[in-house]
Amino acid sequence: METIVPNNPAEKLLFEVSSPGRRCIKLPALDVPAVDVKKALKGAKLRAKPANLPEVGELDLVRHFKNLAQKNFSLDRNFYPLGSCTMKYNPKINVTLLAQQGFTKAHPWMTEKDMQGHLELMFNLEGYLREVSGLAAVTLQPAAGAHGEMAGVMCIKAYYAAKGEADKRTEILIPSAAHGTNPATAALAGFKTTTLKEGPDGNIDIEDLKKRVGPQTAGMMITNPSTLGLLEPRLHEIAKILHAAGAQLYMDGANMNAIAGVVRPGDYGVDVMHFNLHKTFSVPHGGGGPGAGPIAVAKHLEPFLPVPRIVKKSDGTFALDSNRPQSIGKVRSFFGNYGALVMAYIYMTQLGREGVRAMSENAVLNANYLRVKLRDIYHVFLDRVNAHEVVFTDKNQAKENGVHTLDIAKRMIDYGIHPMTIYFPQANVTGGHGAMMVEPTETESKETLDYFVEVMRKIAQEARENPDLLHNAPHTTPVSRVDEKTASTNPQLYCPSCIS
Numbered sequence: 016m017e018t019i020v021p022n023n024p025a026e027k028l029l030f031e032v033s034s035p036g037r038r039c040i041k042l043p044a045l046d047v048p049a050v051d052v053k054k055a056l057k058g059a060k061l062r063a064k065p066a067n068l069p070e071v072g073e074l075d076l077v078r079h080f081k082n083l084a085q086k087n088f089s090l091d092r093n094f095y096p097l098g099s100c101t102m103k104y105n106p107k108i109n110v111t112l113l114a115q116q117g118f119t120k121a122h123p124w125m126t127e128k129d130m131q132g133h134l135e136l137m138f139n140l141e142g143y144l145r146e147v148s149g150l151a152a153v154t155l156q157p158a159a160g161a162h163g164e165m166a167g168v169m170c171i172k173a174y175y176a177a178k179g180e181a182d183k184r185t186e187i188l189i190p191s192a193a194h195g196t197n198p199a200t201a202a203l204a205g206f207k208t209t210t211l212k213e214g215p216d217g218n219i220d221i222e223d224l225k226k227r228v229g230p231q232t233a234g235m236m237i238t239n240p241s242t243l244g245l246l247e248p249r250l251h252e253i254a255k256i257l258h259a260a261g262a263q264l265y266m267d268g269a270n271m272n273a274i275a276g277v278v279r280p281g282d283y284g285v286d287v288m289h290f291n292l293h294k295t296f297s298v299p300h301g302g303g304g305p306g307a308g309p310i311a312v313a314k315h316l317e318p319f320l321p322v323p324r325i326v327k328k329s330d331g332t333f334a335l336d337s338n339r340p341q342s343i344g345k346v347r348s349f350f351g352n353y354g355a356l357v358m359a360y361i362y363m364t365q366l367g368r369e370g371v372r373a374m375s376e377n378a379v380l381n382a383n384y385l386r387v388k389l390r391d392i393y394h395v396f397l398d399r400v401n402a403h404e405v406v407f408t409d410k411n412q413a414k415e416n417g418v419h420t421l422d423i424a425k426r427m428i429d430y431g432i433h434p435m436t437i438y439f440p441q442a443n444v445t446g447g448h449g450a451m452m453v454e455p456t457e458t459e460s461k462e463t464l465d466y467f468v469e470v471m472r473k474i475a476q477e478a479r480e481n482p483d484l485l486h487n488a489p490h491t492t493p494v495s496r497v498d499e500k501t502a503s504t505n506p507q508l509y510c511p512s513c514i515s
C-alpha cells in the first residue's frame with residue numbers, strides 16, 4: 016500500500032514511536048523509604064542496565080494494536096475458505112458461557128467431590144463423541160489432531176505389545192492422499208510407513224492394498240474424507256481386508272465436518288479415530304491456540320486409553336479412574352485443554368442430533384455448490400460429487416496465461432477473502448498442477464458463496480487480460496509479497512535501528 020504522507024505514528028513500530036520517559040500510567044511519588052534492590056537481592060543476577068522497552072503513552076499503545084488487529088485477516092471479518100482447516104464461524108455464546116466463574120475459577124486439583132459438574136460435562140461430551148463415532152470409548156486428553164493420532168497409534172502399539180506381537184507388527188500403511196501428520200505420527204511412534212497409491216478415481220487401490228497388507232501390518236491410517244475432499248466409498252471393504260490380516264484401521268477424522276451425524280465410522284469397521292474439536296465442533300483456532308483432539312476407540316482398544324478415565328458410579332456421581340494397568344499413561348496434563356472441551360460441549364448441546372447432521376449436510380452442499388459454479392473456469396481435480404471441500408487447480412490459468420496458484424491466492428486478499436489452502440495436496444497427487452483446496456463450511460450464506468464465485472471469475476478474467484496484476488498481488492496490504500524463504504531461514508524479529 017502506498018503511504019501518501021509518511022510518519023503516521025499509528026503505522027510505526029512501538030520502538031519507533033518510543034519517547035524517553037513517556038508512560039501509560041504515571042505512578043505517584045514514592046512515600047516510603049527506597050530499597051536498594053542490589054543489596055536486598057544479594058547474589059541475584061540483576062540486569063546491568065534496564066531492558067530496552069518502548070516508552071509510549073496509552074493512546075499510542077491502543078492505536079498501535081488496534082491498527083495491527085484491523086490489518087489482520089480473521090474469521091470475524093473475512094470469508095476464510097482454508098481447505099482442511101474448517102474455518103467455520105464459532106458462535107460467541109461458546110466464549111460467553113466459558114467466561115463464567117464456575118469455569119474460569121475451576122482448578123484441576125479440586126477434589127473429585129467439588130468437580131462433579133466438570134466431570135459430568137466431560138463424561139457427556141465423551142458420550143456425544145462416542146455416538147458420532149459409533150465407537151466404544153473416548154478420551155478427551157489429546158490437545159490437537161496430530162496429538163490424537165499419536166495417542167491412537169500408541170494404543171495400537173500397546174495392543175500388539177499386550178498380544179505379544181509387537182516385534183511382528185512393524186508397519187503402517189498410508190495412502191498418498193492422507194494428511195501429512197499421518198505418516199509423521201506413524202514414524203514417530205516407531206513404525207515403518209508404506210505409501211499406498213490411489214487409483215485414477217482418487218479412491219484407495221484395493222488390489223494394491225491386498226498386495227501390501229500382511230502379518231507385518233499393524234494398521235492403516237486413512238483420512239476420510241481424504242485431502243482430495245473425497246469420501247472413500249470402500250471403507251468397509253478396506254476394514255475387512257485389514258481385520259482379516261489382524262491389522263487395525265485408523266481413521267483421521269479431522270474432516271468429520273463432512274460426515275458427522277450422517278454416518279458413523281465405527282459402523283464401517285474403524286478401530287480408532289480422532290476428532291478435531293477445533294475444526295468440526297467450533298473451537299476457535301488459527302495462530303496455534305489451544306485445540307482438542309479426542310480419540311474414539313473400539314472395545315478391544317479401550318484398556319490402552321490414557322488415564323485418568325472418567326467413570327460414572329452406580330450412585331450417579333462421577334469419579335476419576337487411574338487404575339488401568341494397560342493404559343499408555345498420560346498424554347497431557349490433567350484433562351487436556353478443558354476450555355476447548357467446554358466450547359465443543361456447548362456447541363454440540365445447542366445443535367443436538369439433528370443439528371450435527373444438518374451441519375455436515377450443509378457443509379457438503381456448500382462445497383459442491385462452489386465446484387459446480389466454478390468448474391467451467393477452474394480445473395477441478397477429480398470432478399465428482401465431493402465432500403465438504405473441493406480441490407481446484409491452476410491447470411487452465413497456468414497453461415493459458417502463466418498465472419499460478421500462488422498468484423490467484425494472493426489476488427484474493429485484495430478482494431477481502433482469505434486465500435484457500437494452496438499446493439496441498441501436493442503436485443505429485445494432483446497431476447502436476449498447483450492445488451487450490453476450498454472449504455467453505457456450513458456457516459457461510461449463499462450470498463457469501465456467490466461473492467466468492469464472482470471474485471474467482473473476476474480473477475480468471477484478470478489472468479487473461481492483465482496477468483501481471485496477479486503476479487504482483489496483493490496490492491492492498493502493507494507488505495505485498497515477502498521472500499518467504501529468507502523470512503523463515505533468516506527471520507528479522509526486531510527493528511535493528513531501534514535496539515541500542
Ligand SMILES: *Cc1c(COP(=O)(O)O)cnc(C)c1O
Pocket residue numbers: 099100159160161162194196238267269270291306308
Ligand atoms: C488439521 C488436520 C490434522 C492435524 O490436526 P492438528 O490439530 O493441526 O494437529 C490431521 N489430519 C487432517 C486431515 C487435518 O485436516
